[in-house]
Structure formats: C-alpha cells, structure tokens
Amino acid sequence: MAEFAIKLPDVGEGVAQAEVVTWRVDVGDLLEEDEPFAEVMTDKATVELPSPVSGTVLRLGAKVGDFVAVGAPLLWVDLATESASDPRPALPGAPPVTEAASVTDAPPVTDAAAATPPADVASRIPAGDRRALAAPAVRKRARDLGIDLAAVRGTGPDGRVLHADLDAQLVAAQGGRHPRAPSRPADGVERTRLTGLRRNIARRMQEAHQIPHFTYVEAVEVDALEALRARLNASGDGRPHLTLLPFLVRAVTLALADRPELNARYDAASETLERFNDVHLGIATQTPHGLMVPVLRNAQDGDLWSHAAEIARLAESATRGTITLSELTGSTITITSLGALGGVVSTPVINAPEVAIIGVNRISDELRLVDGRPQNRSVMNLSSSFDHRIVDGAVAAQFIAHIKELLQTPALLFIGR
Template sequence: MGIYVIRVPDIGEGIAEVELVSWHVQPGDSVTEDQHLADVMTDKATVEVPSPMHGRVLSLGGSPGQVMAVGAELVRLEVDGEGNTSESAVHKAPEATHSVAQAAAPTPAAPAPAAAVDASRAAPAPAPVRSGAAPRAPAAVRKEGERPLASPAVRRRALDLGVDLRRVHGSGPAGRIEHHDLDAWAAGGGQAQAGGGSQYVERHGEEQVPVIGLRRKIAQKMQEAKRRIPHFSYVEEVDVTELEQLRQRLNQIHGAARGKLTLLPFLARAMVLALRDFPQINARYDDEAGQVTRYEAVHLGVATQTDTGLMVPVLRHAEALDLWACAAGIARVAEAARTGRAPREELSGSTITITSLGALGGIASTPVINHPEVAIVGVNRMVERPMLRGGQVVARQLMNLSSSFDHRVVDGMDAARFIQAVRALLETPALLFVE
C-alpha cells in the first residue's frame, strides 16, 4: 500500500490560490477514479476536483471557506502500489487510521461502569418487535452546549416538529443527523417532547452560517460595486398591452417550432436598438485608469438566481440575434449557470445587465450595477390595472422598469432619455422590427 497526495490543481490564467467551497468525501471513504472529491472556486468559476485513481481517503487538507495555494495538499489517499510520495503507508497507517476514526466517529458518551458493561454482555438478545411501530433509536447523549451536526433542511424540519436535536441519534458521518433519523425518532413517539411539537413552543436555536464560496464572492462584489459606484435609480411605467398581445400571438403561431417567447427577448431587443443612440450606457468604467470603454457590441449580462447564489452569465452579441435566437440564448446561459456548467468565458465580459424577478418583481426596485458596467435594467411584475385612454377607463397591462446608472459616467438626463427610448419601443412593438 502507498500514499497518493492530491494537490490543489493549477487552473491556469495566472491563478495562484483558490477557495475551498465544499467536500464530497470524508476520511475513511473509498473513492474511485474520476470521482468528484471537492469544489474549489476562483474569481471566475467553481471547479470540480476529481480523483485521479482509486483509493481510500486518509485525510483532507482544508475546511470549506479556506483559501489554499495552488499545489497545496488537498486530499491524501491510501492506494494500491507505491503512490506518489516517499512516505511509507505502513509507517503512517496508525496515525492516519486514528485521524480517520476521530473524524468519522460521533462524540462518545461517558464510559459506562464496568458492572454495566458485564451485565450488557450477559444479557440476552432483545425480543423482536411485534407491534406496528418502528423501534426508536436510542436518545443521543451529548455534552452540555455541544451542537449536533445536521443540515439546514434537517434543522428546519426539527424546528417544525418541535424536536430537540441534542436528543436525536445521528447515523451519518461524524454523527450527522439525517432525515431518516428524525423519522425514526418520530416513529418512536419522540416528537412529543419539547411541547409535543406545538407551533407555539419557545424556540432558542441559533445557527452560524459561514459566508463562503459563491456567497462570499457575491458579497464581495456587491460591496465593491456599492462602495465604488455612485448609483442612481430611475423607475418608469410601461404599457405593455400591445407587446403582450404580440408575444402571445407569436407563441401561438411559432411557439411549437421555434420555442416560446418571454418578455425578456423583447426587452433585450429594445435595449439593443436604444443603445445605438446612447453609447455611453453600453460601457465599462475602469475607475483606476480613469477610462470609459464604449462598445458597439452588446454583451448582455443576464442576472440569474442559482441554488448557490446570484450569477451573471453573458449572452454575447445580443445585437446580432433575432427574438427567438435571443430567447434561446438567454435560456441557455441561465440554465448553464444554474447547473454549474457555464464556462468561465461566459461568466465575465458583459457590457450591460438585465435583471428580472419575474412574478416576484414587485412594484419597483433599485438594482445594483454589475461592476465595472455603468448600467443595469430591471424588470418588475406585470399587472393589469385601469387606465384612462381617450376619456374611457380601460384595462391595460402595465409593468415598471427599474434601472440603475453610474452617475460618474451617465448623467440623469441621458439615463431618463434612454429608458424613455426603451419604453417607446416596447409600447409600439412594431418598431422593434424596423431598422
């Protein structure tokens, strides 16, 4: 047997360090070649680290949230053969085994008296359970103040059930409490403790959630954007009644063959046309160099909510796409971001960003600019409201655009004129198809 050390990979692009985001293995686990071991994050993307060979995990080289240099020891495996280090597996095995046992075992209870141990050895095996109820796992014994291991979802469920997790036996790695442990506890009547699961029981739990990985990158970028950019926001109401009728008609005619259209590709097209007259808005500002770069190409950032946080994949050359190509492109880059498959080149380089909360869009918002861009356009919820038209009260589909601009580069008058140009295109959608 030998020891194989897996090191933090050199991802290229001059990156010297990465942040360890999460582990997918624990000490003592057997792994196979190409198995996903860990996630690490650079400034641009999350990268999966696979195992180059079969083996058993002896130790892990860091904890989530830790910044590690390229080349640092990430995982130590016990493998068949000589491995890749001169250290002897025979000499290191006792120490490694001890560390694995420590990491994998739950906190032990106080040792039982010798008489109790002897009695337990002599006691006959328990009779089989004949009732319909499942046997309850023995109550866990933990030290005062010791926090049981459990995922946020398990903790929320335990709160709903009124279960004190300190009393629940965990069957997962390192004594981690899983959902089936709660099921076993509830099946044995354990939910009756702590007020019988009443929704009015006092709750005193606290949870510290480390800000790591993508969440940390988002926090840093938002803080940097608000610190460096003097934002101002502009909100305008848009009558999208004709646009919505056109969208539904196009979907009826072409939806089956060309795909369904949402409002976003129409807005993207309106922005592309309006930006031709406002090049200072389709720009990036390097405030350290004191230089604004204006772009003829519209590389559209699409703010996308993922399970790990907000990402902004980029739809390149939106100015060259028709409605259906734009719709397909937005859907593709957003799905790639949600599933973690977006390549690094699609996560940077946008010149202006669009953001939408869909049905949750509210009345108005103040979106944060995606630094170093100078503008972001936000879409709020579309609602049907009464309006006066020609002296008559009629029902119209209305929607607000909430946009933010960098006041160092974009004057308030120009921002208002740009949004009014977008509004005119959306309210008369035939103009979207006129060059």
C-alpha cells in the same frame, strides 16, 4: 506508502485562489482516478475537481470555507492503494476533518446517539459489501455505522444510497424513533458562517455599494407588445416560448447602438473605461444556490427565439448548478427581473464593473387617460440604475426613453439594424 499531493489546478483565467465549498471525500476514503473529490468556487462559478490519481485519502488540506491558492495542495493520497473497489478502514491516527459532505446528499446525522449504531443494527445487517452506488462520504458513514450498503435501498439517482437512506435504516432499527434530535443554541441564536456563493454575493454587493448609483424609473405601456407576444406564441410552429425578456434584449441592444458608452466596464483602479462593440448581456437569475448572472453572449445577433432558447438553457444550467465559469463572466450590461414578483419600483444594484443595469418590474393594469378618456392599460415600470461617475442623468434618460419607444411600438424592434 507513496504519498501524493493533489494541488488546486488553474480553474480559470486570472484566478489566483478558490474557496472550498464541498468535500466529496473524507480521510480514509478510496478515490478513483477522474472521480470528483471536491467543489471549489472561483469568482461566481462552482467548479468540480476530478482526481488525477487513484489512492486512499490521507488528509485534507483545507476546511469548507477556506481559500486555497492555485498550485497549493488540496489533499494527500496514498498511491499504494490498488483499487477503490476494495474498501479499507480509515487510517489510524488520521487528523479529523470537521466539515465534509456529499454535494447531492443530505447532511450526515451528527447526534451522538446516531453516530454509534444500536446493537440490533449491527446484528441484523451484514457488513462488508461496499459495491452499492454511493458517495464516498456515505460509504464512510456506513462503515462507521456498521451498515452494509448492499442491504440499503437507495432512493437517489440510479439507486444511489443517500445519507437519508442510512437515516431510514437507523429509524427502522430503532422501532421508528428518528435518531436525529434537533439541537438548539443555548442563547436562542443560530449562527451560520457564510461560505460559497452566498459569501461571494455578499462581498460583491459590498463592493458594488461603493459605486455612486442613481436610479431612473420610467413607465412603459406594453399592450401592443403583449398582444404581439401572445400572437407569436400561439403560432404553434414549435419554436421556443417567448417571455418578455427576448423582446427586452432586442430593445436594449438597439438602444445601445445609439449609446455605446453604456455597454461598458469601468476599472476604478486604473480609471479606465472599456467600451464594447458586442453586447454580452447578463441576465440576473435567482437559483437555489443564490443569485447568479449568466451571460447571453453577442446579444446583438440572433432573433427572439434564439434568445429565448439560450436564456432558458442558461437559467436551467444555473439552477441545476452545472453552469460553467465562462458562462458567468464577461457581461457588459445586465438585465434583472423578478417576473410576476417584480414589484412596482426597485433600485437594482449595478453588476460591477459594468455601468448600467436595467430592472424590469411586474406588469399591472392601470387606468390611464388616452385622448382625454380613461382607458385600461398594461403598464410595466423599468427601474434602472447607472454609475454616476460615468453616466450623466440626461444620457440615462435618453437611453431608457429609446427602450420605452421600442417596447411601446414593437414593430420598431424589427426595423432596426
């Protein structure tokens, strides 16, 4: 046996440790060189780790949710394995691993009745072929159940066999009775350990809570802006569709030219304020994985359409889970918006170590007095929070007032620098 330890590589500048969020392999699986074997989270990004070697997985060095230091062993493999195309059974006596899953597949059946295949399954399904496309965890479970993957119709991408496909095979063999029986805690309380992005969000929010926030709310009439946006989107020139965000990006960058102290990051430990010439604008984005803040770099450059295209690209990458660590770090000020669900007023939490965040609430129709006469207006509130250690109330008010002026008179957006 030629045992080899695969260690956690340097996955980002300044990163000392990472959390294991997904194992793609289990003990006994055959791992090919460059095949992803785990996903780890560092700071705000999830990083996929490819194997530097081929071999059989001997043991895992951590459970899901554990933190591993850079340079520490993640798993051990037997290099004596010639090829992962020749399946071999799990090594006898290997330590059990309680948390292992495929990143794209549903969780495996855990009910005891499903862990052992019915006799008619083993008799009706030939065993031995492992050439079907499937994740290592699915392959191992199929071996344990005595199911030939080649006999299973995969419903995943490119015909990949999923855990749900194995479930369907078992259901068919048991006459339509699903083997998975939901378990309920005796005390009626379901307890889930926070891991991955959700735990990261919880910790960052706890840290941000220590900042002395103050929130400033201002109403903005956006009738002229919405008319301009509709006109530009109706041009039919094939350019990206414009939402409100690109206009707000332009307004924020112009207002920051007069208030550069808000385009900053504060290090409380060293009591140092860093001001930035370039605006790296965080765009808070809700994803199926949790809240992420992709960064629109050099937001002071470009035009409305280039901003729209980049914001859409970043949002799609964040939603699909393919966004990189560099695309999630380095923001200097943040915009947060829930679109049509944005409510009337909110109290955004500062994306530390930044000192300001601009919150966008939904647009609603309001009856307002214009020259003494009631008129219907489209109104949107900006609910923005500031670090009161750095930003005085007057400075915040002047900054938001400048943004309001730019949005209410959108021609000014194209006159500035």
